[in-house]
Amino acid sequence: MGKKRAQSPPRSAEPTPAAAEGEAAASSSQQPVEPPKEPTPPVEVFYCAICFFPLEYCEFGSSLTRCKEWLKEEREDLYDKYYSEEALQTKIGTLSLEGQKKLEKETAKKEAKAEAKADAALKKKMASQVTIRRIERTKRKHVTAIHGLEAFSIDLKKAAKQLAGRFATGASVTKNAQGLDEIVVQGDVSDEILEILEKGEGVLKGVPIANVEVVEDKKKKDGQ
Ligand SMILES: [Zn+2]
Numbered sequence: 758m759g760k761k762r763a764q765s766p767p768r769s770a771e772p773t774p775a776a777a778e779g780e781a782a783a784s785s786s787q788q789p790v791e792p793p794k795e796p797t798p799p800v801e802v803f804y805c806a807i808c809f810f811p812l813e814y815c816e817f818g819s820s821l822t823r824c825k826e827w828l829k830e831e832r833e834d835l836y837d838k839y840y841s842e843e844a845l846q847t848k849i850g851t852l853s854l855e856g857q858k859k860l861e862k863e864t865a866k867k868e869a870k871a872e873a874k875a876d877a878a879l880k881k882k883m884a885s886q887v888t889i890r891r892i893e894r895t896k897r898k899h900v901t902a903i904h905g906l907e908a909f910s911i912d913l914k915k916a917a918k919q920l921a922g923r924f925a926t927g928a929s930v931t932k933n934a935q936g937l938d939e940i941v942v943q944g945d946v947s948d949e950i951l952e953i954l955e956k957g958e959g960v961l962k963g964v965p966i967a968n969v970e971v972v973e974d975k976k977k978k979d980g981q
Contacts, residue, residue: 805828806827886905887906891974902933903942910963911960917940921942924949947971
């Protein structure tokens with residue numbers, strides 16, 4: 758043990774707080790120490806999160822009601838700019854009453870149509886079946902064919918690649934006997950694929966497991 762320091766703490770070259778204060782006071786006003794966190798953004802076009810058009814164009818889409826709901830929630834100031842009584846008055850001031858009614862009717866019709874379409878698409882998706890088929894090629898060799906994934910917006914090529922990597926085996930997209938695309942994986946991996954779909958791994962996500970069916974194709978014994 759050798760060095761003993763002097764009792765008083767070492768002073769650096771920095772000015773003491775008092776000195777700093779004095780300096781600040783000297784340089785005129787009391788400015789906030791931190792700079793403003795976010796600079797004012799430049800004027801930009803706002804896009805609607807519902808229809809993805811610039812806000813001015815929502816009315817030409819088929820989801821105006823939802824667009825308006827969203828905007829009111831997100832940016833009430835902009836909502837007022839476009840949809841307040843005042844804004845609407847200015848805008849439709851030139852339209853006749855009949856014209857206004859017609860416009861409203863058309864909008865409602867368009868919206869109903871779009872909603873029906875979205876409904877139908879959802880129903881179709883929910884009714885779509887994915888089949889994992891375990892196919893016996895020879896006594897010992899199997900392949901696993903997966904059909905119907907595209908209904909759930911899954912890219913078949915990417916899915917095949919993922920499965921090939923996962924099982925370190927061959928996997929490809931081919932047309933089945935009905936002329937429909939399916940993924941064929943070498944080996945019997947049907948249980949594993951079911952599990953992957955259940956967990957929604959990688960690109961293989963978004964398939965409700967209730968829509969997946971595992972079936973077995975035994976080699977026909979009629980030749981014997
Ligand atoms: Zn919109």
